[in-house]
Amino acid sequence: HTRWLTVVPLPAYAPDLNPVEGVWAHVKRDLGNHLRVTADQLTTTIKTLLKRIQYRPDLITGFLGQTDLTLDPEPP
Template sequence: MRAWAAERDWLPLKRLPAYAPELNPVELLWSSLKKREPANLAGDHLADTADAAEQGIRRISTNPRLP
């Protein structure tokens, strides 16, 4: 692949870092949400999951350290 790309001067290759959640601020929010409200949730309906997610969003939005 490198040889093929090297033949094409119009195609720059950039090396990307491995998974780096600290570079993506929304990862902190997702982590906080997933570890609390829907953790071990076994709802009978999709609405149960939606309600848990909404509860988590309300909790996150009131915490000035998260958003």
């Protein structure tokens, strides 16, 4: 599959290359403004915050942009 598959080795732990780190940082920042009493309430709050991100493509693009990775990398 060398015609269409490119493998790029990454370090074992690289939070700066992981856009999810930005998502969780954003969610954790917003969690400070909510009062939760039970684990179910916390789960509901987190799902709501993640759902808001889903409808903000500019924010998602920003999380991806922070990684400096390209979606179409050049072969090594």
